[in-house]
Amino acid sequence: MEIRTEHTSLSYGAARILKDISVETRSGEFVGIIGPNGSGKSTLLKCIYRVLKPDGGCIWLGDQELHEMKVRTSARKVAVVAQHNYYNFEFSVREVVMMGRAPHKKMLEKDGAKDFQIVEDALRTVRMYEFADRSFSTLSGGEQQRVILARALAQQTPCLILDEPTNHLDITHQLQLMELVRGLKVTVLSAIHDLNIAAMYCDRLYILKDGEIVGSGTPEELLTPETIRRVYQVEAETVRDKNGRLHILFTEGAGES
Amino acid sequence: MEVNFQIYHYWCSECAMKGVSVKKENVNGKKWFRQTSLYLLVAAVLLILLIASVLISITFGNADISVKEVYQVVFYELFHVKGLEEYGTGAVHDVVWLIRFPRAVLAVAVGMGLAVCGAVMQAVVKNSLADPYVLGISSGATLGATLAIMLGIGTMFGSNSVGIMAFFGALAASFLVLFISNIGGRPGAAKLILAGMAVSAVCSAFSSFVLYIANDKGASQSVTYWSMGSLAGAKWENVAVILPVILIGCLLFWTQYRNLNLMLYGDETAITLGTDLQNVRMCYMLLVSVIVGFAVYAAGMIGFVGLIIPHAVRLIFGTDHRRLIPLCALCGAIFLIWCDVLCRVILENSEMPIGILVSLVGAPCFIYLMVRKSHGFGGAE
Numbered sequence: 056m057e058i059r060t061e062h063t064s065l066s067y068g069a070a071r072i073l074k075d076i077s078v079e080t081r082s083g084e085f086v087g088i089i090g091p092n093g094s095g096k097s098t099l100l101k102c103i104y105r106v107l108k109p110d111g112g113c114i115w116l117g118d119q120e121l122h123e124m125k126v127r128t129s130a131r132k133v134a135v136v137a138q139h140n141y142y143n144f145e146f147s148v149r150e151v152v153m154m155g156r157a158p159h160k161k162m163l164e165k166d167g168a169k170d171f172q173i174v175e176d177a178l179r180t181v182r183m184y185e186f187a188d189r190s191f192s193t194l195s196g197g198e199q200q201r202v203i204l205a206r207a208l209a210q211q212t213p214c215l216i217l218d219e220p221t222n223h224l225d226i227t228h229q230l231q232l233m234e235l236v237r238g239l240k241v242t243v244l245s246a247i248h249d250l251n252i253a254a255m256y257c258d259r260l261y262i263l264k265d266g267e268i269v270g271s272g273t274p275e276e277l278l279t280p281e282t283i284r285r286v287y288q289v290e291a292e293t294v295r296d297k298n299g300r301l302h303i304l305f306t307e308g309a310g311e312s
Numbered sequence: 313m314e315v316n317f318q319i320y321h322y323w324c325s326e327c328a329m330k331g332v333s334v335k336k337e338n339v340n341g342k343k344w345f346r347q348t349s350l351y352l353l354v355a356a357v358l359l360i361l362l363i364a365s366v367l368i369s370i371t372f373g374n375a376d377i378s379v380k381e382v383y384q385v386v387f388y389e390l391f392h393v394k395g396l397e398e399y400g401t402g403a404v405h406d407v408v409w410l411i412r413f414p415r416a417v418l419a420v421a422v423g424m425g426l427a428v429c430g431a432v433m434q435a436v437v438k439n440s441l442a443d444p445y446v447l448g449i450s451s452g453a454t455l456g457a458t459l460a461i462m463l464g465i466g467t468m469f470g471s472n473s474v475g476i477m478a479f480f481g482a483l484a485a486s487f488l489v490l491f492i493s494n495i496g497g498r499p500g501a502a503k504l505i506l507a508g509m510a511v512s513a514v515c516s517a518f519s520s521f522v523l524y525i526a527n528d529k530g531a532s533q534s535v536t537y538w539s540m541g542s543l544a545g546a547k548w549e550n551v552a553v554i555l556p557v558i559l560i561g562c563l564l565f566w567t568q569y570r571n572l573n574l575m576l577y578g579d580e581t582a583i584t585l586g587t588d589l590q591n592v593r594m595c596y597m598l599l600v601s602v603i604v605g606f607a608v609y610a611a612g613m614i615g616f617v618g619l620i621i622p623h624a625v626r627l628i629f630g631t632d633h634r635r636l637i638p639l640c641a642l643c644g645a646i647f648l649i650w651c652d653v654l655c656r657v658i659l660e661n662s663e664m665p666i667g668i669l670v671s672l673v674g675a676p677c678f679i680y681l682m683v684r685k686s687h688g689f690g691g692a693e
Binding site for chain 1: 577580581585632
């Protein structure tokens with residue numbers, strides 16, 4: 056299923072956070088959104104997962120317009136792994152993942168054997184099965200993020216939205232999580248902080264700066280020293296490793312000018 | 313449109329090859345099974361304990377009635393057994409059947425209602441310090457009661473005008489809070505708490521004003537007494553309405569366990585999981601207002617039950633509302649029955665307000681649980 060935004064815009068008072076954004080994620084594609092802090096990446100994603108309501112434009116999930124859908128319906132199509140997942144109350148890992156089944160449940164419907172199976176499968180997929188009965192709050196940041204991914208998997212949606220999912224993870228878990236997501240063969244739209252991670256995993260990238268799309272294309276086309284300088288004001292070199300993969304080296308920080 | 317679990321199969325085969333994780337899985341499954349059966353066992357034991365508590369509690373009291381006489385009266389009333397007709401009338405019958413028994417049943421209803429509403433409010437405002445009175449209900453009720461006692465407003469409601477005015481005060485205050493928090497955008501949890509505090513402050517100010525202006529010592533005393541709560545006003549005709557209302561309310565909340573769990577994850581996560589909590593939250597608060605309103609009507613203000621019972625249950629059985637709600641209902645009911653018994657026997661020839669006792673007994677128990685478990689917000693392990 057594809058995700059498409061057409062001329063989406065959003066303002067807080069006079070501040071225009073998103074200006075006329077059109078992005079498209081085709082079925083099965085892994086699309087990344089990169090850009091500096093405050094460029095509107097999270098805001099755009101929040102519009103797509105319905106926490107914020109855009110002032111203008113349309114957002115499409117497949118051939119249906121988002122705001123004509125029930126929240127329950129869209130939650131069966133798009134699952135979200137957001138940045139911060141801090142809970143004041145304690146749930147076990149299994150309970151957290153079981154909440155991913157909520158959009159598939161009628162009001163009085165109980166969790167069935169099938170749901171437990173799906174939850175266990177999702178936990179195994181993220182390699183957290185041994186933690187099923189641990190309390191969520193006792194886990195490390197990386198473990199929590201994997202549990203949240205398991206919850207998204209338990210939702211069994213054709214699309215996945217990730218908002219800087221590797222933020223608190225060490226390099227092992229960053230790569231593991233991204234490998235995992237890419238292996239799922241679902242449509243993925245992800246805000247990504249780390250340009251090297253974006254280069255490794257994304258089919259296509261959009262660059263967002265000051266609420267505008269300032270570039271789009273494959274990582275090869277987009278991640279050039281010129282573009283990086285223009286967007287991030289840092290000097291960079293691109294090199295290829297022995298597998299022919301693209302890597303970005305930062306040679307000089309942001310100047311005073 | 314199903315997620316491709318290719319990778320999962322890969323992990324599985326990997327696990328199978330190692331053979332180690334498979335063993336752990338069994339342990340996991342067993343642990344989960346053990347927890348579930350433990351929960352069912354505890355629930356069953358608590359239910360039996362609740363029935364036993366009602367039956368035992370009616371043998372306590374100031375009037376000197378033997379245990380045998382008490383149960384003869386109860387048997388006669390419940391089953392109309394032949395040969396016990398002498399217990400169908402007279403002083404002993406009246407004390408046991410018209411005073412003690414409805415009182416125990418009222419304790420069940422009020423304890424159950426307050427404990428469940430406390431758990432619900434803690435989820436609704438996403439704050440573990442919330443209690444059923446957090447929406448300004450307590451000060452609204454106090455204002456209603458003060459108006460009734462001091463100025464005689466609401467005398468057209470008859471003998472229990474204080475209770476009825478308190479009920480209306482509670483409802484009015486919580487509706488006002490809901491209305492205020494809906495002005496200007498979505499009412500979040502923080503906004504609700506603040507609106508509740510503001511309305512509370514206004515209602516308390518009015519109550520104090522009325523008390524100050526009227527300057528009637530006797531009446532002030534009865535306001536104070538009322539605000540400490542008592543189950544002494546239990547009558548069958550009241551209990552017959554209150555128990556079903558509260559029972560149905562609690563059952564309704566039990567069916568909402570999934571939404572209550574979702575509330576703790578926050579509005580944003582809830583939306584991505586397919587539920588917009590906005591309307592749901594309003595409905596829950598209306599239902600809480602009605603249940604607590606009835607509790608206030610029958611028993612005045614009994615603080616603390618709604619705060620500590622949900623916490624205590626959470627400390628032992630975790631946060632999942634599917635278990636939390638029924639266990640809270642049972643524990644709250646049992647707790648209040650025994651507090652009421654203590655109130656009746658602790659002072660000779662007089663009664664202690666139950667609010668005082670609840671705090672006296674509840675707080676140390678709660679502190680013990682808190683210290684023993686080392687952290688305060690629940691979790692099974």
